[in-house]
Amino acid sequence: MKMLLALTCCLAALLAGCAPGAASSTSLPDSGSPASVPAPASEAASTSEAPEWTDQAVAELFLSQEQNERRTVLACAAVPDGGEELVGVVLYAEPEHTDVRLAFLASDGTFQPMGLEATPADPSGLAYLGEGKFRLDILDENGEPSGQVITFRRDGVKTYFAVEPENDE
Structure with a gap:
């Protein structure tokens, strides 16, 4: 019985990790961090768009x-x-x-x-x-x-x- 209860808890924990709310909450820190891809790409684009004026x-x-x-x-x-x-x-x-x-x-x-x-x-x-x-x-x-x-x-x-x-x- 204890074995069945332990397996059920493990299965519930695994399923909870795949829930949509869990996935989006783990992506929030990545999108808000300074090392995220969009921020440097937009900075590079604005820098490269500024022509050198001659x-x-x-x-x-x-x-x-x-x-x-x-x-x-x-x-x-x-x-x-x-x-x-x-x-x-x-x-x-x-x-x-x-x-x-x-x-x-x-x-x-x-x-x-x-x-x-x-x-x-x-x-x-x-x-x-x-x-x-x-x-x-x-x-x-x-x-x-x-x-x-x-x-x-x-x-x-x-x-x-x-x-x-x-x-x-």
Whole structure:
């Protein structure tokens, strides 16, 4: 009799281990653990999706937008550190304007324009300095290149620009 009771208890324990509730409870710790497969796979996907921004990639993104097809790209500079959530800046001209403009470009192709009432030097010397600052050579009143530092900064939904002569230190 004791043998039959022991076998019944063993059989009941084995059947309880196969119950649906038991199986799902053993899988909970695996799905919530940091070592689970979905979390690293999604992190790897987001890392691999972020392109390395080059000057050429910035120009292509700018020109891929329909409204920019008529604009002439004069120069561009990538923002490799993503400063101020930018991927690059594009110096461009429009057929109907005499001034040139800078487009501070986000990764989705949208941009914040800034008009310059100046003639860029050729070459323009457009370069990213870091922390939302760019360098650009424009022609002064004597037709000589003059270095300018342009700062782009966001504060919430507001955008600020500052243009200052480059310090020749």
